[in-house]
Amino acid sequence: MIGAILQVVLVVAGAPLLVGLMRQVRARMEGRAGAGVLQPWRDLRKLLRKEAINPHGTGWVFRLAPLLLAATALVVTAVVPLVTTASPLDGVADLFAVTALLALGSVALALGGLDTGTAFGGMGASREVTVLALVEPTILLSVFALSVRVGSTNLGAIVTSTVNDPLAVISPVSALAAVTLAVVIIAETGRIPVDNPSTHLELTMIHEAMVLEYAGPDLALIEWASAIRLTVLLGLLGSLFAPWGIAAAGAGPVALLVAVLALAVKVGVLGALLAAGEVFMAKLRLFRIPELLAGSFLMALLAVAASFFLA
Amino acid sequence: MSESTYVQLLDLACGAFLLAGVLVLWRRDLTAIVRLFAAQGAALAAIVIVLGVWQGSAELVVVGVALGGLRAGLLPYLILRALPERGGPGDGEGRETQPLVNVATSLVAAAVLALIAYAVSQPLIRLAPSPAAQAVPVALTVLLVGFFVLVTRRRALSQVVGFLLIDNAITATAFLTTNGVPLVVELGVSLDVLLAVLVLRVLTTRMRAAFGGTDLDELRELRD
Numbered sequence: 001m002i003g004a005i006l007q008v009v010l011v012v013a014g015a016p017l018l019v020g021l022m023r024q025v026r027a028r029m030e031g032r033a034g035a036g037v038l039q040p041w042r043d044l045r046k047l048l049r050k051e052a053i054n055p056h057g058t059g060w061v062f063r064l065a066p067l068l069l070a071a072t073a074l075v076v077t078a079v080v081p082l083v084t085t086a087s088p089l090d091g092v093a094d095l096f097a098v099t100a101l102l103a104l105g106s107v108a109l110a111l112g113g114l115d116t117g118t119a120f121g122g123m124g125a126s127r128e129v130t131v132l133a134l135v136e137p138t139i140l141l142s143v144f145a146l147s148v149r150v151g152s153t154n155l156g157a158i159v160t161s162t163v164n165d166p167l168a169v170i171s172p173v174s175a176l177a178a179v180t181l182a183v184v185i186i187a188e189t190g191r192i193p194v195d196n197p198s199t200h201l202e203l204t205m206i207h208e209a210m211v212l213e214y215a216g217p218d219l220a221l222i223e224w225a226s227a228i229r230l231t232v233l234l235g236l237l238g239s240l241f242a243p244w245g246i247a248a249a250g251a252g253p254v255a256l257l258v259a260v261l262a263l264a265v266k267v268g269v270l271g272a273l274l275a276a277g278e279v280f281m282a283k284l285r286l287f288r289i290p291e292l293l294a295g296s297f298l299m300a301l302l303a304v305a306a307s308f309f310l311a
Numbered sequence: 312m313s314e315s316t317y318v319q320l321l322d323l324a325c326g327a328f329l330l331a332g333v334l335v336l337w338r339r340d341l342t343a344i345v346r347l348f349a350a351q352g353a354a355l356a357a358i359v360i361v362l363g364v365w366q367g368s369a370e371l372v373v374v375g376v377a378l379g380g381l382r383a384g385l386l387p388y389l390i391l392r393a394l395p396e397r398g399g400p401g402d403g404e405g406r407e408t409q410p411l412v413n414v415a416t417s418l419v420a421a422a423v424l425a426l427i428a429y430a431v432s433q434p435l436i437r438l439a440p441s442p443a444a445q446a447v448p449v450a451l452t453v454l455l456v457g458f459f460v461l462v463t464r465r466r467a468l469s470q471v472v473g474f475l476l477i478d479n480a481i482t483a484t485a486f487l488t489t490n491g492v493p494l495v496v497e498l499g500v501s502l503d504v505l506l507a508v509l510v511l512r513v514l515t516t517r518m519r520a521a522f523g524g525t526d527l528d529e530l531r532e533l534r535d
Contacts, residue, residue, distance in 0.1 A: 171319065172326025294415040295337050301422045302333065305429055306326060309436075309448045 003084030003247055003256055010260055011077045011235070015227035016040035018234075018267060022275035029279045040227065047220035055213050058115050065112025066214065066221040072105035073228040082235040083259045085156040085163075086249030095143045095153050102188070102229065103136050109222070113210030120202060124209025127286070131194065131206065134293035135184045141300035142180040145173050146240060148307040155236075163243045176303035178241050183296040185237060187289070189230040192278040194289055204283065231267055234274075238266035317365045318442045324361055325446040328354040328483060332453035332476055333425075335460060336417045339407045341468055345390050348472050348479075351453075352382025355479055359486050362443060371491045378482070381501055386475060386508055390468060393512045395519070411463040424455040435488065443487045450487060454480035467515045467525035471508065478504050 020037040027034030054063065079093045079101075087093040110128050113121040147153045149168060150161045162169060187194040190207040199205050211222050239246060245262025247255045284292060312320075331351035338344050356379025363371030410417065428451035436444050457476030464470055482500065485492050518525050 170323075172322050172329075175326065176330070291337070291415045291418070294418040298333060298418045298422045299330075302329060302425055305425050305448070306322075306329070309429055309445055 001088055003086060003251065003259070004078060004088045006256060006260060007083035007263075008074070008077050010083065010263065011228055011231050012074070014264065014267075015231040016044060016224065018231050018271050019227045021268060022271045025272050025275040026279055029276060040223070044220045044224055047215075047223075048217050050216035052216045052218060055116055057117060058213070062112050062115040062213075063218075065108045065115075066218045066225070068108035069105040070221045070225040070228075072101045072108075073225040073232070076101050077228060077232050079155070080232055080236050081156045081159045081239050081246065082232070082263050083256065084247040084249070084251065085160050087156055090154070090156065093155050095140065095147065095155055095158075098155065099136055099140050099143075102139070103132065105225070105229070106132050106188075109210055112214075116213040118213065120209045120212050124206055124212070127206045128210055131187055131289065131293065134290065134297055135187050138180060138184045138293065138297045138300045139188070141297070141304055142177040142184070143240070145177045145300065145303035145307045148304070149173070155239075159239050159243050159246060160248065162240065163246065163248070166244075169241055173303050173307040174241065176299050176306065178237070180296045180300040180303065181237055181240070183292065185233045186274070187293060187296075189226070189233060191274060193281050193284040194292070196283050199283075204286070230271075234267045234270045235263060238263070238270060242266060312365060317361065320361045321358065321365075321442055321446065324354050324357040325449045327351075328358060328479075329449045329452060332456050332480070333418075333421050335472060335476065336421055336456065337414065339414070341394055341406060341466065342391065344407070344469060344472055345387050345394075348390075348475060349383045349387035351476070351479055352384075352386065353379055355379075355382060355483055358483060362486060362491065366490065368491060370494055374492070374494060374497050378497070378501070381505065382475075382479065385505070389508055389512055390471060393468060393515050407464055407466050407469050410465060417459065417463060420459060421452075421456050424459065425452045428452040428455055447484060447487050450480045450483035452480075453483070465526050465528050467511070467518060467527055470527065471511045471515070474511075475504070475508070 017037055017040070019040045020035075023039065024034040024037055075089075076098055079087055079089050079098055081087065081093070106128065110125040110132075113125040113128070115121075143155070143158070144153070146158050146162075150158050152158070168174070186192075190197055195206040195208075196204065197207070199208060202209065207226070211219065214222055245258050247259040251259070328351055331347045331354060335344050335347050338347065356375050359375030359378055360372055363369070363375055412420065425448075429448045432448045432451050435447055438444075454477055457473050457478075457480055460473030460476060461470055462473075464473060478500075482497075515525055
């Protein structure tokens with residue numbers, strides 16, 4: 001229980017720092033000074049102090065979307081094994097529930113974008129759903145491939161079995177699943193090469209186009225929830241394929257401290273790698289994105305197939 | 312080599328074999344396709360060598376090394392030589408610009424083909440279940456993907472690669488289902504393939520010289 005609370009607090013407080021770290025890495029590699037790791041927190045504070053404004057003609061869908069996005073992100077944080085494998089919501093710590101929650105948040109935001117009735121909101125929503133339709137099944141399949149070996153779709157059980165048998169990670173199934181999951185995490189969180197998080201060019205943006213009409217505390221909530229989702233997904237990638245240091249059920253305070261440090265290091269390294277990769281990569285053309293995602297879907301399917309016919 | 316190491320190595324080699332075959336559908340650049348084909352040849356050689364070491368058969372290891380030399384070295388080299396030079400007159404030839412089925416759809420089709428291969432090979436595996444026999448669906452998937460490349464790609468060279476994928480898959484199936492193919496048979500097959508590639512290469516070059524392109528679809532119509 002303490003582990004789970006610690007995990008939520010850590011992710012909630014650390015998610016903007018991760019975004020700051022990634023921006024800082026990019027800035028340094030591009031030869032800029034950068035705004036510092038704390039900048040996303042300062043941005044959030046600034047946005048939270050502003051007055052909430054709703055555009056004319058928007059309804060409750062628009063107002064509810066940021067809340068739903070943040071709420072699903074928080075529940076996912078509590079469910080996914082990051083610091084500890086023992087989740088207080090063990091009954092729903094299931095890969096299907098996690099994927100469904102992530103999809104619920106994305107769909108709520110897409111509906112919010114549609115509700116504004118602007119051209120960009122609709123365009124962004126349509127693009128986001130195109131990506132979503134390929135990303136969600138791929139996340140399901142890639143984690144499902146890992147769950148075949150364990151015989152349970154409970155994320156905690158999958159991670160525990162990898163902790164007990166670390167060599168099982170070296171197999172074609174894990175390799176395929178790892179690559180697939182990395183690709184869909186990049187797509188789901190809207191990073192380069194699928195989407196450029198710092199763009200404001202109307203023709204290319206996906207995520208930004210949906211949230212154009214949000215301002216003040218609503219925008220702060222959305223940015224913060226997006227950061228949490230990025231952190232949780234990177235942490236999940238770390239937990240599934242490099243579960244060292246993660247605390248088991250009923251671990252003492254020392255084990256929890258080690259787990260917190262391990263999580264911070266793992267997510268930090270993954271985030272820095274992602275940011276470094278972004279410096280060297282250009283954004284894909286929008287029409288090439290379904291190809292990339294179909295490719296990763298195929299790899300996920302092969303991972304599932306291989307976990308049946310090679311095992 | 313212990314049983315579990317053997318199974319793990321075999322599975323890794325089979326996984327690489329499958330991945331290289333499927334990624335051929337993903338890439339448009341003919342040079343990249345040929346490189347993938349070379350990687351697949353290396354994976355095939357690894358499969359045969361692992362089988363040979365496990366069975367303690369020196370002959371099989373020699374066959375594996377020879378296979379690797381041919382399929383990861385000689386054949387890709389020959390195909391690359393037939394590619395037009397970069398920046399040269401026929402540079403647009405170096406890409407598969409418009410396959411008959413677009414890339415995203417063909418990737419999904421490959422997923423369906425993998426499932427078909429799995430379903431079809433179940434009776435084969437039940438005959439003699441062993442780690443090697445269980446990897447037969449991998450080889451059958453590559454076989455079907457090879458057919459798919461052969462049917463849907465327009466450039467002569469990607470069709471050659473499709474043909475070679477089929478041949479790689481047949482060889483892999485042979486080694487996975489039996490306890491090694493006799494050296495004479497393997498030698499005969501390999502020389503056949505080598506000859507076929509040489510002939511196709513000459514044909515491609517002549518085709519480009521005569522028509523200025525290797526888009527096979529344009530060669531279907533009769534002209535005066």
